[in-house]
Amino acid sequence: MKELVIATKNAGKVKEFKEMLKDFGIEVKSLLDLDFEGDIVEDGLTFEENATIKAETIAEWKGIPVLADDSGLEIDALDGRPGVYSARYAGEEKDDVKNMEKVLEEMQQVPDEQRTARFVCSVAVARPGHPTFVERGTCEGSIGREPRGTNGFGYDPIFYPEGADRSMAEHDPSEKNAISHRRNAIKKVEEWLKNQNS
Numbered sequence: 188m189k190e191l192v193i194a195t196k197n198a199g200k201v202k203e204f205k206e207m208l209k210d211f212g213i214e215v216k217s218l219l220d221l222d223f224e225g226d227i228v229e230d231g232l233t234f235e236e237n238a239t240i241k242a243e244t245i246a247e248w249k250g251i252p253v254l255a256d257d258s259g260l261e262i263d264a265l266d267g268r269p270g271v272y273s274a275r276y277a278g279e280e281k282d283d284v285k286n287m288e289k290v291l292e293e294m295q296q297v298p299d300e301q302r303t304a305r306f307v308c309s310v311a312v313a314r315p316g317h318p319t320f321v322e323r324g325t326c327e328g329s330i331g332r333e334p335r336g337t338n339g340f341g342y343d344p345i346f347y348p349e350g351a352d353r354s355m356a357e358h359d360p361s362e363k364n365a366i367s368h369r370r371n372a373i374k375k376v377e378e379w380l381k382n383q384n385s
């Protein structure tokens with residue numbers, strides 16, 4: 188594989204993927220570099236379905252290999268919400284601050300030991316003429332009481348990775364990339380790619 192498109196317009200994801208894929212020897216572009224005008228309807232019921240929809244839509248359009256990510260936060264005390272609705276939890280405008288406020292509001296009465304959660308990332312790699320590869324990575328942790336830190340994106344300021352006393356947004360990008368759900372999904376893509384080439 189010489190070139191790969193990441194089928195996302197989320198600048199936070201693009202930055203993390205480019206960093207993680209930089210030693211793969213593949214030219215990586217994203218939807219921020221391309222002129223895709225269409226709308227991708229993420230109407231799957233699972234992260235896997237949505238990642239597959241995004242990857243296959245763009246692979247069909249561009250005719251080259253495409254990697255897509257569908258990700259989000261699963262909170263046990265909220266029965267897994269916001270889940271696949273993470274980006275738009277507080278409304279169509281995809282506002283990270285409003286999304287966090289909504290979660291914190293809903294969790295006000297939840298005691299510390301019941302605040303467990305995980306970030307989930309499903310990645311799909313679609314290539315014209317081949318079956319699509321899909322895998323999932325997770326990162327276990329818990330939900331804090333107020334947003335802290337400015338790194339990363341999305342729910343990072345209220346997510347504490349297991350064993351950490353800093354929020355994900357208080358982790359350096361390299362620290363997040365070493366432990367994140369996205370990293371754990373990419374590791375599986377890396378394994379799969381190795382087997383493709385041998």
Ligand SMILES: O=P(O)(O)OP(=O)(O)OP(=O)(O)OC[C@H]1O[C@@H](n2cnc3c(O)ncnc32)[C@H](O)[C@@H]1O
Binds near residue numbers: 200273
């Ligand atoms: O669909 P694309 O274009 O990739 O971009 P998106 O932002 O809409 O992405 P998703 O549909 O996968 O929604 C994922 C949401 O989950 C949250 N999320 C995902 N990964 C995260 C991370 O590493 N840190 C914090 N929040 C994350 C964040 O709110 C994202 O907007």
Ligand SMILES: [Mg+2]
Binds near residue numbers: 274
């Ligand atoms: Mg989306």
